[in-house]
Amino acid sequence: MAANYWESTQRRHWQFTKDELAAMRQRLEDEDPGLVQSFPLPPLRHLNIYFNQQINRLGKRLGVRQQAMATAQVYAKRFYTKVEIRRTNPYLLLTTAMYLACKMEECPQHIRLITQEARLLWPTEFHNQDTSKVGECEFFLISEMNSHLIIHQPYRTLTALQADFQLNPEEVSLAWCVINDHYMTDLPLLYPPHIIALTAILFALVSRPPNASSQGSANAAAAAASSGLSAATAALAQAQARSAMNAGGGGGGGGGSMPGTPSLTPQSSSAGGYGGSDMSSIAAMDVKKAPEQRMGKVQRFAGWLADSNIDVTAMVDCTQELISFYECHEAYNDKNTREQVNRFMKARNL
């Protein structure tokens, strides 16, 4: 169904386990070991970061909304689970993903404009591409995605839940940044959007308010997140313990895999678990009690999780993935990554 995640092609065809993902990538490499050996690539994590940044750069040039950029990110990720990177011109693919995502997210950009901007952005890498190449690549992209073009994003869940968790503007924007950052990882191919959104909210709740750039780069979130890591882990553990008790032998925290119990879909934000009066008393608290208030929110969040059917195990894993991503991000070297990508492109005349 179009706007129901539980029935979506995303859940049915594009949510993988880590093992599945690894096997798919291995299969691609095994198709042509010679190619793989001739052109070593940076670690996948670094490539992910690099591609993410290229899409964002193009998107910013075009003034495209976050949602369309996010959809382009997912298109590119899906495509590269099916096609070996070394056989493609990644800049062409990323441009095409953006072009298609803009149409899908109802903010179409002219193919000529996108091509032109891509050429200005990557003068050498994109120099022999034109609109017809983008149009052709669009066929390739849609075909590899089996025409599954509707992407459910975590932003919507975040927006829907911000009132329920009484998130203040800083918390919302921090959670928003964490969601932006997760497109640099495999998480969009591993977990449903609401798990991502809830994890991002947890990150926001356990973090100290970032003093630095509220633009919220990965680093700000990273620093914030690691400082609150123990709190996050504790909250999740608490939620897990409580939901295990509640379930009493039932499916426990496995809600994410039970299509019959969509306790939290992107459009249903009303999942209960606490009384409204409690929340209003929180809201009425003195602003100066901020740290206390924050811990109160974390407790409440954990309680809410325990009473829901949310897959807390998935959230724990999601949290760990993000933490290790933020650590890995420190070691990321843009120049090396770009050089390695451009090497195989040049050598193979892509």
Next chain:
Amino acid sequence: MSRSRQPTRAEVSYQPRSYPADRGTGPLGYTSKVRVQDRYKVIGFISSGTYGRVYKAHGKQGQTGEFAIKKFKPDKEGEQINYTGISQSAVREMALCSELSHQNVIKLIEIILEDKCIYMVFEYAEHDLLQIIHHHTQQPRHPIPPATIKSIMFQLLNGCQYLHTNWVLHRDLKPANIMVTSSGEVKIGDLGLARLFQKPLHSLFSGDKVVVTIWYRAPELLLGSRHYTPAIDMWAVGCIFAELLSLRPIFKGEEAKMDSKKTVPFQRNQMQKIVDIMGLPTKERWPLLTTMPEYSHLSSLQPPLSAAHHHHHHQHQHHYQAQRQASGGSHLEKWYYNTINQNAGGAGPAPGAASLQSLGAEGYKLLTGLLEYDPEKRLSAAAALQHPFFSTGDKVSANCFEGIKTEYPHRRVSQDDNDIRTSSLPGTKRSGLPDDSLVQPRKRMKEN
């Protein structure tokens, strides 16, 4: 298609080979994994429209049933040498049809991207409402059996409810787009204008300036509303209900064309047709009426003639005074009872056939609920399905042809153009202004 290629210098270091996945982004062109002509045998041409053409086909590889293959022309006129990008409406239709699955929405079988063309393969439906309505206008003109109407309406609403609960607006509901299978199942088709409406990035207005074929266009759209809702589909469903009853479009206005500056004119003639039957809308019944961008045009419309459906005067002995009324009240009730009674005697239904009179007062209530001026008060699909119209009287059948003897003619399939791959026609980009050229081969007969 050959996939061999010249190895570049860097590749000489290892065994060159063909790359099954090397399609599109490498130096080699994109080729489809699946080819239309390997999978399907085209048995004829069904129709053409601004988007391209539709063919009827059989499976060649053991697929059961029949198929309708919709071939999109690339987004540009003339012969295609280069890729030019897929039109947004094709992208929407591909995306939505891949997600949707409901017994009252036409089922997508597969999409094949081949040779710069898009082929969407759907389950085949033998009939559509335009064709069924047309069959009943043939002499002797005879109404569609009430049980058939009831079943069609229920299934149509059921499909709409599914679309709407999934945040999909169809935006182009009309008889030609409502398919009916030979087993009497109603299937909503042609989602080329459909869109998701859950928190759109832009106002739904900003994309396509005009939607919905003019006769089925809701009053809020005619009055320039920018934030429309599923209620626009429900107005169209009301118009289709009326057309099933009377065998004529209830509001058959003439479209004012866009001017050279591409500004959308006020559709005065269409609005007048609505007012002729429904009376002038009032702010008492429709509180937001005065906020409509084109509200000022309303004052220039004529209040309804007291004879609401003057085009029926041949069958009627009633001679209403052709006098403009100041009150502007609705004539829909009169329209409804005249319609369901008109075939009660004389050249009415065959002996023993049920009369439309059996639809009774509940039929009127449903119709008036769907043709409600205020979109907020208009029946939703879910509410309409709960309407007593469906729970009283004859039971609703899942087969709209149940118990009727009429053999509807099969869809006309022409042999003029059987080559799905080479046929070329001046396909133009769908401008957002759908027209009836979509059903050209079975053009609506001139009435009267």
